[in-house]
Amino acid sequence: MGKTVKITFDKEYFDIKDTLYCGQLFRFRKAETESAASGGHLVFSTDKCAFCFSDEKKTVVECAEEDEEYFYDYFDLKRDYDKIVSAAENSGVPALKIAASLGKGVRILNQNPEEALFSFIVSQNNNIPRIKVIIEKLCSGAGEEKIFYGERFGENGLKYRAFPSAAILAQMPESFFTGTGLGYRARYIKGLAEKIAAGYSVSALSGLNTEELRKELVSIKGVGAKVADCAVLFGFHRADCFPVDTWIEKVYKEDFGGALTDRKKISEYFVERFGENAGYFQQYLFYYKRSLEKELATKR
């Protein structure tokens, strides 16, 4: 009844907590079956599910046999992160060096472009815990029911909901979207769903170069420069890209001594400076800054 396989990978450049808690995805949670110490997490992407954990040396991803290739690519396991982390550590920027050595277990995921775009529209002027709740409600209310037969979840497996198809979302009433807590973003989500249901393909944009891609995405209602950059980086894996949000603005001012105030110009500054590594460095810096702040908050 649904065999699973395990992907095992060295932990140094693939730590499950770093990868999940660095802010690039919103569909994951601690597994209910786990003690706090063992750190097992469930990760959901499109209609798929994986159970993941890291021990001292290895990170293990358990998924359905037919999804092995999908998750191998999803976690970007074909890429050599040694070079990327080294470049950050040798950048000459103290904060970046610290951020990269603390966050070297981060991998930039290859998320589904459509799901990433929907997700980062939800993220605008919002905070991560709320974004997770809203997306979960979109899935539970409109996503197809699925079952994951992981070895810790018994004969009946674990029930979960897929990310909803645009076709189904497009048919949901206005009240459904506002009921998820989307607020004024409800019409953006519904609008994108209708656009896709009418034939628009987000994943088909992968043929465009990064600049064309960004320009195309910004033409969608509810998608500005920052949301587009996140979709470009996390959905299309274009690393010559540097999303600037409130946290990165802080990094720019406090750790790079920057004087620019326009987010678009700040983004351009980082892309020019770090080129093909910009997206990775952005993620190290975001994770570093945000977790530092959270740690300070809990220590008071």
Next chain:
DNA sequence: AGCCAGGGCAGGT
């Protein structure tokens, strides 16, 4: 009560 969160839009200069 007011500020903030992985911002963007519309309308004005």
Next chain:
DNA sequence: ACCTGCCATGGC
């Protein structure tokens, strides 16, 4: 091309 007010929601 730049500036401002406004936009839902909930945690602190």
